[in-house]
Amino acid sequence: MSKAILYDSTLCIGCKACEGACAERWGLPYDDKIAAEEKISAHKLTAIETHGEHFSRRLCMNCQQPACASVCPVGALQKTALGPVVYDADKCMGCRYCMQACPFQVPSYEWDKRLPRMRKCDMCSERQSQGKITACSEACPVAATITGDRDQLIAEAHRRLAEKPDSYYQKVYGIAEVGGTSVFYLSAVPFEQIGLRTGVPHEPLPETTWRVLELVPDVVSTGSVLLGGIWWITNRRAEVAKKEGRR
Amino acid sequence: MERRFPKITVWRVIFAAIMLSGAYATYLRIRYGLGGSTNLSDQFPWGLWIGFDVMCGVALAAGGFTLVAIVHIFNIEQYKPVLRPAILTAFLGYSLVVVGLLFDLGRPDRLWHPLVMWNPHSVMFEVAWCVTLYSTVLFLEFLPMVFEKFGWHKPLEWIHRISVPLMILGVLLSTLHQSSLGTLFLIVPEKLYGLWYTPILPLLFYISAIAAGLAMTIFESWHSSRAFGRALELPLLASLGRVLAVVMSVYLWIRFLDLGHRGAFSLLRQNRMETWLFALEIGLAVVPTVLLYQAAVRLRPGALYACAVMVVFSFIANRLNVGTTGLEAGSGTHYIPKWSEIAVTLSIVAAGFAIFHFIAHYFPVFEAHSHEPAPARAEESEEDPVAV
Numbered sequence: 307m308s309k310a311i312l313y314d315s316t317l318c319i320g321c322k323a324c325e326g327a328c329a330e331r332w333g334l335p336y337d338d339k340i341a342a343e344e345k346i347s348a349h350k351l352t353a354i355e356t357h358g359e360h361f362s363r364r365l366c367m368n369c370q371q372p373a374c375a376s377v378c379p380v381g382a383l384q385k386t387a388l389g390p391v392v393y394d395a396d397k398c399m400g401c402r403y404c405m406q407a408c409p410f411q412v413p414s415y416e417w418d419k420r421l422p423r424m425r426k427c428d429m430c431s432e433r434q435s436q437g438k439i440t441a442c443s444e445a446c447p448v449a450a451t452i453t454g455d456r457d458q459l460i461a462e463a464h465r466r467l468a469e470k471p472d473s474y475y476q477k478v479y480g481i482a483e484v485g486g487t488s489v490f491y492l493s494a495v496p497f498e499q500i501g502l503r504t505g506v507p508h509e510p511l512p513e514t515t516w517r518v519l520e521l522v523p524d525v526v527s528t529g530s531v532l533l534g535g536i537w538w539i540t541n542r543r544a545e546v547a548k549k550e551g552r553r
Numbered sequence: 554m555e556r557r558f559p560k561i562t563v564w565r566v567i568f569a570a571i572m573l574s575g576a577y578a579t580y581l582r583i584r585y586g587l588g589g590s591t592n593l594s595d596q597f598p599w600g601l602w603i604g605f606d607v608m609c610g611v612a613l614a615a616g617g618f619t620l621v622a623i624v625h626i627f628n629i630e631q632y633k634p635v636l637r638p639a640i641l642t643a644f645l646g647y648s649l650v651v652v653g654l655l656f657d658l659g660r661p662d663r664l665w666h667p668l669v670m671w672n673p674h675s676v677m678f679e680v681a682w683c684v685t686l687y688s689t690v691l692f693l694e695f696l697p698m699v700f701e702k703f704g705w706h707k708p709l710e711w712i713h714r715i716s717v718p719l720m721i722l723g724v725l726l727s728t729l730h731q732s733s734l735g736t737l738f739l740i741v742p743e744k745l746y747g748l749w750y751t752p753i754l755p756l757l758f759y760i761s762a763i764a765a766g767l768a769m770t771i772f773e774s775w776h777s778s779r780a781f782g783r784a785l786e787l788p789l790l791a792s793l794g795r796v797l798a799v800v801m802s803v804y805l806w807i808r809f810l811d812l813g814h815r816g817a818f819s820l821l822r823q824n825r826m827e828t829w830l831f832a833l834e835i836g837l838a839v840v841p842t843v844l845l846y847q848a849a850v851r852l853r854p855g856a857l858y859a860c861a862v863m864v865v866f867s868f869i870a871n872r873l874n875v876g877t878t879g880l881e882a883g884s885g886t887h888y889i890p891k892w893s894e895i896a897v898t899l900s901i902v903a904a905g906f907a908i909f910h911f912i913a914h915y916f917p918v919f920e921a922h923s924h925e926p927a928p929a930r931a932e933e934s935e936e937d938p939v940a941v
Contacts, residue, residue, distance in 0.1 A: 346595075376672075377676065377677060378677070379667040379680075380663075380678075381670055381671065381672035381675075397663075397666060397670050398659075398660065398663070399658055399659070399660045399663035399667070400658045400660040400661075400663070401677055402598035402599065402659065403737070406599055406740075409744075411595065413595070414595045417594070418585070418586055419586055420583075420586050422587065422659040422660070506743050512740075514739040515674075515736055515739045515740050516674060517739075518733075518736045518739065518755050519674065525728065526725055529725045530721060533721045536626055537625070537626045537628070537717060537721065540628035543628070
């Protein structure tokens with residue numbers, strides 16, 4: 307049973323308690339100055355954004371079929387059965403393909419360190435594996451962010467849309483996007499107005515490259531036979547020509 | 554040539570200046586990390602070092618596999634005189650790509666990780682393996698020049714014995730590698746601008762790499778003939794120019810069809826940076842292609858050289874568009890390389906020229922033409938088989 311997060315922008319009061327809890331969980335510094343930064347970065351893995359009178363929250367979407375995990379050449383990123391997409395910094399060689407591939411521009415890099423790592427939210431993987439909810443959900447005073455089973459949260463989101471049709475833009479962000487994510491958004495206004503990327507494809511991104519990659523064995527085997535065959539024919543022709551020339 | 558070492562020429566001063574700035578940039582990279590030496594950001598994680606040093610470096614080396622295929626697999630012996638310089642370029646190209654990677658990777662000390670920690674679903678994993686294996690193949694293909702130089706006959710024999718499978722392997726690895734650099738960008742459909750994003754990027758990268766490789770071969774021959782006072786193999790290069798025209802035509806036609814099928818031509822009506830960069834790239838490709846169809850152009854060294862240079866520049870523009878500028882709008886940011894990124898890039902290019910010059914001078918790269926390419930030979934190249 308995989309876990310997920312539901313963030314309801316209509317409930318969020320912008321208190322940033324989630325930011326503080328997240329910083330504490332990762333052992334990152336957190337003060338007023340960092341709180342004022344409205345973007346995620348290597349030292350701030352979740353951020354509350356203000357869009358007019360609405361709030362929004364940025365964090366890793368922990369996609370069902372994550373582009374970052376599919377592109378990582380060393381398998382440093384993995385989608386766990388529990389839901390989180392986890393990162394093993396000891397494997398990472400710093401090619402930053404995950405950052406390029408992420409349709410939500412989530413992974414951040416420790417640009418100024420000499421031995422840098424990628425940083426991103428992992429939905430409190432180790433807390434969740436102990437049966438606890440995420441630090442941000444625990445800290446939220448108004449339950450704008452809640453953690454639960456993915457299926458149940460989808461049902462809950464739809465229930466809210468049906469219950470208060472006037473309060474919500476009638477869609478759940480994260481169900482169709484890139485084939486589904488583990489973080490869902492509800493909003494009073496269309497999602498692009500709270501800074502979410504609505505142009506992302508609805509197809510899981512790993513398929514775009516896999517369609518080509520899966521041809522590799524065919525190309526290699528067919529290519530060897532073809533090139534070997536061509537060499538055999540042309541070489542024979544040259545040998546014959548040489549012999550006939552001698553005669 | 555080593556006798557003239559102390560002499561100061563304009564080119565040597567420029568070379569020294571480039572290398573010094575590169576050395577300082579290298580210091581910045583080591584001391585202050587990527588943040589202190591590049592203008593990369595979380596929104597724009599790949600810049601000039603990937604877009605130029607890696608993506609262009611690999612493809613400018615494509616002459617190596619193209620000519621190996623032509624000479625040894627299709628057995629078209631007339632191109633043999635330009636085979637070795639092409640292999641040397643490829644070997645240097647790949648070595649320098651690895652140098653570029655050492656600058657760009659956040660943890661260059663873990664360059665070897667993909668060889669041990671596998672993820673076959675990753676294009677980058679395929680790229681890493683292709684770079685490693687093909688560099689090894691190129692090294693082995695380059696070795697005979699060393700063995701000949703020192704007159705080591707035994708190892709020369711061994712190399713010759715495995716040469717055919719080695720060459721086939723090299724061509725296959727190049728095919729995979731050149732195309733996989735295009736596949737890298739299939740994962741960013743929402744970021745890469747519509748003039749460049751297409752599901753057939755791998756195919757386009759492959760064909761354009763062949764064209765760039767051929768152009769580089771002409772480029773090198775022209776330069777080395779001046780540097781070493783050799784006679785230019787003009788009829789041979791002219792017929793290579795003919796092949797180049799065909800490959801470029803195929804490439805441009807596929808791009809035209811692709812833009813049409815995807816309905817991307819409407820993008821050209823927008824007055825924005827991408828439109829102009831696209832126009833530049835295509836213009837630099839169309840002009841030499843048209844010109845190379847004229848015999849008068851192919852047979853004039855200067856004109857042939859100019860065409861080759863245009864093809865190379867068009868190709869570099871393409872790789873930079875796919876790898877950097879075409880991603881700016883989709884990433885919601887602007888990227889202009891920092892001076893240190895440019896300095897490192899120029900140093901790598903300059904080092905490439907210098908090492909090529911050194912090796913070409915001391916090793917049997919440009920063979921003595923025992924079988925001189927008679928002008929009549931050029932006519933035989935009518936049915937050139939390269940544009941497969």
